[in-house]
Amino acid sequence: MSALFESLAQFHFLRPWWLLVLLAAVWLPWAVGRQGDVRRRWRGTIAPHLLDALVVGETRRRAVRPVHGIAALLALGAIALAGPTWERERPPFLADKAPLAIAIDLGTTMDAIDVSPTRLERAKLKVKALLAHRDGGRTALYAYAGSTHMVLPLTDDADLLQTFVDALQTRIMPVPGKDTAQAVRTVDTALAKEPVPGTILLLTDGVEAGAAKAIQAQHGSRRTQVVVLAIGTAEGGPLRAGDGAAPGLDADGLHALRDSGIPVATLTTDSDADVAWVQRHVQSHVEQTHASDTQRWRDAGWPLTIPIALLAVLWFRKGWSVRWIAGLAVAMALGAPPAPAQAQAPAQAEEKSWTWADLWLTPDQQGRRAFERGDYAIAAQRFTDPMWRGVAYYRNGQYVEAARAFGQVNTTDGQFNLGNALARQEKYKEASARYRLVLQQRPGWQPAQKNLALMTKMLARKPPPQSDEESPDIPPDKIVDDPSKPPPPPSDHTQQMGRVQQNAEMWMRAIQTSPTELLARKFALQEGKP
Known part of the structure; x- marks a missing residue:
């Protein structure tokens, strides 16, 4: 009963101005009835006692007439369009957008075998289960001990993440010890750039006393949530190498974190309940943080379309359907564009001819569909945007x-593309001018610099001897096109990341080593160690 009263208290309309149509629904039957009232029209002309005898045909007036159906349609349509609602709905795909940064403790104590096979290996299994629960959610991977290092940035590639998770070993960390506060700060700085609030998951066997306050302060910012999954037992155990022992979990420290509002859970060895617990916290954090601007009210007006459709069936009675078909034909005739003039060129007539797709897609949308199919000639005819038309x-x-x-495009990218098109026509001087203009607007841009250098080289080449045939020893021109074209053109950061990724792939193919050794070398270089 309380839920019913709560729903009634929250009942409102999303678009209340549509309720003004209810006035028309009430006025229409009254106006039609007033217009058809014979007595009202003759009351001022014929005496009342004679009017009763003269008026015929009103003994069996129909209570429900077509105008009442139209009024009901207007009323139901107004309520449906007004959007009645009384509850909120969870935004779709919100959980998939929630970023998660997994920070794995690679201190030497993670090699303890009190959890089979080791604490670190069990943490890897939990990460694998968590990636399966996230189902494509964006996840980053960090490793920390005395220093913190990013293994992978946010990505939805679960296979790539699992590959690098399997490669993690305690021996690859260049700085021994444990600095959890630095790890939290480093990861939070990276997540702060994301538009959606993120979560930091610490997979560790303990948090040093000095880091508890720093984690509490970071968690209290309400931007990034910190979640701790403790791996180990209270008794502790020997290290896998047999050269020492690891202490057990600090129960008092974990309780202190819980009391400060930080979600803390311990490892469950017989199920993935801890993994599901982590994923619930990731989702709930985004929902609570974005409750005011991402959650929306559920529009309950769509069920009214069923009675509206049933009432609309009455329009197809004899005498009604003909009028609607004629009106539809007139509307289509008036809305269709005029036929192309006979004097136009065939290409222009084909470009301006009306098609059925014009009813549903804009010319640029039709051009984009043709472009994606590889029909560049048709795409160029359809596009109205000069940049897209030029690319086609x-x-x-x-x-x-x-x-x-x-x-026709007065932007840096438009001038760069113009230079490429001129270079393809062997107009090297004009192309060089365009590249110089681009470099004035975007200094240091590598694609423009490379193309300008190539144009300078082509202009400096000695002209071939005069002949009817071109010398065959002249190599073909090679224009360095921006690989990110067609538009929309990417930013400088995207181009730099593309080059870095390409160089990284070449580097990976050139070396013969395991991912573990690669990470060890990378971390050592980041700490300035040979």
């Missing part, structure tokens, strides 16, 4: 038309 012409090898289209 360029992909189709029509460099003259591409240059004409790019010339």
Whole structure:
């Protein structure tokens, strides 16, 4: 009963101005009835006692007439469009957008065998189970001991994450010890750049006393949530190498973290209940943080479309359907564009001819569909945006038309593309001018610098001897196109990341080593160790 009263208290309309249509629904039957009232029209002309005898045909007036159906349609449609609601709905795909940074403790105590096979190996198994629960959610991976290092940035590639998780070993850390506060600060700095609040998961066998306050302060910022999954037993156990023992879990320290509001859980060896617990905290943190701007009210007006459809069936009675079909035909005739003039060129007539797709897609949308299919000639005819039209012409090898289209774009990327189109036409001098203009607007841009250097080299080349045939020893021109084209053009950061990724892939192919050794070398270089 309390839930019912709570729903009634929250009942409101999302678009209340549509309720003004209810006035028309009430007025319409009254206006039609008033217009058809014979007595009202003749009351001032014929005496009342004679009017009763003269009026015929009103003995069996219908209580429900077509106008009442129209009024009901207007009323139901107004309520449906007004959007009645009384509860909120969870935003779709919100959990998939919630970023999670997993920070794994690689201190020497994580090699303890009190948890089979070791604490670290069990942590890896929990990460694998967590990635399966996230189902493509963006996850980052960090390793920390006395220093903190990013293994992988946020990614939805679970296989790549699992590969590097399996490669983690305690021996790869360049600085021994444990600095949890530094790890939390480092990860939080990276997550602060994300538009959606994130969660830091610490997979560790303990938190040093000095780091508890720092974690509490970070957790209290309400931007990044810190979750701790403690791995180990209260008794502790020997290290795998047999050269020492690891202490047990600090129960008092874990309780202190819980009391300060930090979610803390211990390892469950017989199930993945701890993994599900972590995922629930990741989702709930995003939902609570974004409750005011991401959660929306559930629109309950759509069920009214069922009675609206049933009432609309009455329009197909004899005498009604003909009027609606005629009205639809007139509307389509008036909405269709005029036929192309006979004097137009065939290409122009084809470009401006009306098609059925024009009813549903804009010209740019039609061009994008053709572009994605590889029909660049058709895409160039459909596009109205000059940048997209120029790219379509360029992909189709029509460099003259591409240059004409790019010339209409007064942006850096448009001028760069114009230079490429001119270079393809062997207009090296004009292309060089465009590249210089681009470098004035975007100094140091590598694609423009490379193309300008190539144009300078082509202009400095001695002209071949005059002949009817071109000398065959002249190599073909090589224009360095921006690999991120077609538009929308990416930012400088995207281009730099693409080059870094390409160099990293070349480096990975050039070396023969395991991911573990690669991470060890990377961490050592980051700490300035040879």
